[in-house]
Amino acid sequence: MTPVSDRLLSVAPSPAFWVAVFAYTAAAAALLVVLGGHARLRPLAVALVGVAFVAHGTDIGWRGTLHVHPAQSVREALGFLSFIITGGYLLASTRYRLTLGGAAVMPVSLVLLVVARLTPAGTAPEDLSSLGRIHISLATIGVGVFALASALSMIYLIEERALRRKRFDTIAFKDKGAPLEALDRLSHRLIWIGFPIFTAALVLGAIWVSKLGESLDRPEYPLAGVTWIFYAALLVVRQVYGWRGRRAARLTLAGFAAALIVLFLYLVRRMAG
Amino acid sequence: MTELFVVGISWRTAPVAVREKLAFRDEELAGTLQAMTAGLPVAEALLVSTCNRVEVYGVARSGSDATGPVRTFLAARRGLAPTDVADVLYDHRGGAAVRHVFSVASALDSLVLGEAQILGQLKAAYGVAATAGTSGPLLGRCLERAFGVAKRVRTETAIARGAANISTVAVDLAKRVFGNLTGKSVLVIGAGKMSTLAARHLYASGAQRIVVTNRSPEKAEALAAEIDGIARPWAELERLLVEADVVISSTGAREPILTRGLFKRVTKARRWRQLVVIDIAVPRDAEPAIGELDGVYVFDIDDLEKVVAANLAERAKAAEHAARIVEHEAGQFEHWLRTQGVVPTIRALRERFARVAETELQKTLDQLARKDHTPAQQREAVQRLVQLVVNKLLHQPTAALREAPPDEAGMRAEILCQLFDLSPVEAADPTGRAEPGDPGDSGDSGDPGDPGDSDEPPEAQQALDRALAEPAPPERKAAT
Numbered sequence: 001m002t003p004v005s006d007r008l009l010s011v012a013p014s015p016a017f018w019v020a021v022f023a024y025t026a027a028a029a030a031l032l033v034v035l036g037g038h039a040r041l042r043p044l045a046v047a048l049v050g051v052a053f054v055a056h057g058t059d060i061g062w063r064g065t066l067h068v069h070p071a072q073s074v075r076e077a078l079g080f081l082s083f084i085i086t087g088g089y090l091l092a093s094t095r096y097r098l099t100l101g102g103a104a105v106m107p108v109s110l111v112l113l114v115v116a117r118l119t120p121a122g123t124a125p126e127d128l129s130s131l132g133r134i135h136i137s138l139a140t141i142g143v144g145v146f147a148l149a150s151a152l153s154m155i156y157l158i159e160e161r162a163l164r165r166k167r168f169d170t171i172a173f174k175d176k177g178a179p180l181e182a183l184d185r186l187s188h189r190l191i192w193i194g195f196p197i198f199t200a201a202l203v204l205g206a207i208w209v210s211k212l213g214e215s216l217d218r219p220e221y222p223l224a225g226v227t228w229i230f231y232a233a234l235l236v237v238r239q240v241y242g243w244r245g246r247r248a249a250r251l252t253l254a255g256f257a258a259a260l261i262v263l264f265l266y267l268v269r270r271m272a273g
Numbered sequence: 274m275t276e277l278f279v280v281g282i283s284w285r286t287a288p289v290a291v292r293e294k295l296a297f298r299d300e301e302l303a304g305t306l307q308a309m310t311a312g313l314p315v316a317e318a319l320l321v322s323t324c325n326r327v328e329v330y331g332v333a334r335s336g337s338d339a340t341g342p343v344r345t346f347l348a349a350r351r352g353l354a355p356t357d358v359a360d361v362l363y364d365h366r367g368g369a370a371v372r373h374v375f376s377v378a379s380a381l382d383s384l385v386l387g388e389a390q391i392l393g394q395l396k397a398a399y400g401v402a403a404t405a406g407t408s409g410p411l412l413g414r415c416l417e418r419a420f421g422v423a424k425r426v427r428t429e430t431a432i433a434r435g436a437a438n439i440s441t442v443a444v445d446l447a448k449r450v451f452g453n454l455t456g457k458s459v460l461v462i463g464a465g466k467m468s469t470l471a472a473r474h475l476y477a478s479g480a481q482r483i484v485v486t487n488r489s490p491e492k493a494e495a496l497a498a499e500i501d502g503i504a505r506p507w508a509e510l511e512r513l514l515v516e517a518d519v520v521i522s523s524t525g526a527r528e529p530i531l532t533r534g535l536f537k538r539v540t541k542a543r544r545w546r547q548l549v550v551i552d553i554a555v556p557r558d559a560e561p562a563i564g565e566l567d568g569v570y571v572f573d574i575d576d577l578e579k580v581v582a583a584n585l586a587e588r589a590k591a592a593e594h595a596a597r598i599v600e601h602e603a604g605q606f607e608h609w610l611r612t613q614g615v616v617p618t619i620r621a622l623r624e625r626f627a628r629v630a631e632t633e634l635q636k637t638l639d640q641l642a643r644k645d646h647t648p649a650q651q652r653e654a655v656q657r658l659v660q661l662v663v664n665k666l667l668h669q670p671t672a673a674l675r676e677a678p679p680d681e682a683g684m685r686a687e688i689l690c691q692l693f694d695l696s697p698v699e700a701a702d703p704t705g706r707a708e709p710g711d712p713g714d715s716g717d718s719g720d721p722g723d724p725g726d727s728d729e730p731p732e733a734q735q736a737l738d739r740a741l742a743e744p745a746p747p748e749r750k751a752a753t
Contacts, residue, residue, distance in 0.1 A: 163449055164564065166576050168583050179452030181547055242544025245568050 016058035023052035028106035079116030084144030096178035142198030149190035150256035153249035230255030281328030303405035317409035378419035435584030460517035463524030
């Protein structure tokens with residue numbers, strides 16, 4: 001019999017995964033159609049996002065019954081991350097019209113999910129302590145919240161650009177998405193939520209690594225620090241210097257880009273073994 | 274048959290110089306309508322007179338044409354010769370009239386496509402006609418349906434979406450930034466008419482306070498009083514800009530007053546809070562460069578016009594969909610109209626049949642009551658009754674068919690076949706069949722071929738027997 005960890009890493013996706021993949025694709029397509037002017041399809045599009053969310057959650061739960069923890073590896077965490085992003089979008093779209101955001105977020109969720117399930121599993125991870133699990137969980141949630149904030153900032157920049165350049169015939173203008181002020185405020189709040197979670201994840205990660213006695217000279221570690229510094233700086237300039245809008249949105253995206261690079265490096269390292 | 278009609282003039286056919294000659298004041302409407310229904314072959318009438326159209330919607334009296342007389346009447350009523358307005362007046366009848374009324378109510382015929390004002394005006398005109406007693410069931414039904422169609426068009430199409438005038442566009446743009454204008458403060462610089470209008474719209478959309486400033490304090494005071502705002506001295510401009518969320522500027526200044534230098538200070542003091550500047554002055558009050566500053570969104574008159582044009586283009590696209598809805602609804606209404614046309618006939622037919630049956634039944638009952646009858650006699654009496662009723666009912670149609678002029682006989686026979694679902698296959702030799710039959714049975718010339726008919730008598734006979742077997746004893750008891 002293969003060791004438990006090896007078997008778990010190669011667990012195949014459940015049927016729910018395929019439902020989720022289909023629903024994500026259909027939702028993205030439906031949102032594009034809504035953007036194209038068929039506003040009546042909006043409820044259908046949101047319903048498809050809901051289906052994707054439920055199917056995705058089912059797949060995670062199904063893996064759970066096979067002892068695959070959503071935070072046991074970066075690969076699993078990516079799937080969990082996209083689940084958080086979809087859930088956050090679903091929640092936000094109950095209050096605002098985020099068609100444009102959805103058309104951007106759904107493909108991201110889809111790609112993350114597919115990467116998480118269909119890439120080679122690589123070798124089994126080191127014995128995962130509960131410290132490691134908590135670290136990965138917190139980091140995933142933190143990055144997930146940052147991802148949502150970044151999506152909002154991205155929409156902010158697109159909408160703002162259309163408004164500032166007076167591109168009244170573009171989709172960004174015609175869609176009448178969420179107002180700029182609300183996008184800015186929401187993104188700011190999310191970073192307030194994500195930052196302490198991410199900070200805790202970083203501290204626990206440092207403790208974990210030092211406990212394992214690994215060297216600290218991997219590029220992921222300083223980059224994770226850079227991400228933290230971006231968001232810390234963002235909160236400071238927002239709070240102290242009253243930054244907002246365009247500048248704050250750009251800084252949010254820069255921080256998220258750093259976080260994505262960290263995730264990417266982890267994944268490559270794991271796949272390479 | 275009564276028929277709906279429309280006679281009118283609108284922005285499509287005539288300039289305002291002509292339209293105004295035919296316009297009616299509100300207080301003239303009732304009298305005009307009453308004169309129309311009293312003196313013309315018009316059974317029901319409604320008159321709508323707005324700045325863009327003067328139209329009569331009416332129902333012509335049975336069999337007469339009303340549009341000609343109404344044209345003459347309208348011209349005469351305004352002291353014009355009918356020939357003066359012959360070219361600009363249009364008329365529609367029947368289905369076209371229904372379509373027109375539905376289109377007008379749905380704002381498809383409005384100068385500004387989708388402009389909902391006309392619906393209110395139509396409702397008011399309908400109210401006037403109802404009060405004047407010139408509105409009737411047909412016109413009422415048509416207008417009620419038109420209001421329903423208008424609602425459908427508004428909700429199902431984008432015809433009324435997107436602001437179609439500059440001041441609503443200003444509000445719309447401010448909402449793009451702030452979402453909700455509740456609690457926002459508006460600064461009005463200068464005292465142009467457009468800025469007053471825009472400020473009013475912003476206020477109606479929830480803006481909390483309106484501050485007015487002007488080089489001349491008197492003008493600022495006057496405008497502030499007019500729009501419920503607060504007048505502030507011109508010298509405070511920079512501070513006012515820091516406090517405002519939306520600025521509407523329309524001064525007559527030759528040089529820009531909202532300069533980049535001023536706004537650099539202002540945006541910093543505001544900590545880059547979003548500021549929407551609507552500059553409707555020509556020459557412009559705001560330097561375009563301030564639009565590059567963080568948090569500042571500047572829109573000049575051209576931008577606003579561009580949005581209006583884009584929205585109107587969207588409305589024009591939606592108009593096709595709206596026209597399909599109107600077409601469909603008008604079709605349904607016409608169908609309803611047609612069924613309404615035959616209702617009196619149906620009623621008369623049923624009454625006639627009921628009367629014949631009632632008369633004969635009464636005769637038979639009287640006969641039976643006079644003396645004792647054996648069950649066999651009773652049966653015979655009822656049989657006779659049924660035959661008599663059938664004969665009486667069929668007498669007239671049969672006669673009409675027989676005595677029809679040769680060119681109409683075929684058509685009448687065909688209609689009868691359709692109405693009674695007959696298929697007279699053996700009717701090729703009708704006389705041969707008719708001769709041996711009961712001479713009293715005059716209704717057989719169309720019937721004998723019908724297989725359904727030949728099946729029925731035995732069944733009917735059985736039912737009759739059953740029916741007679743039971744009520745017979747009590748009947749006899751009552752007689753004794």
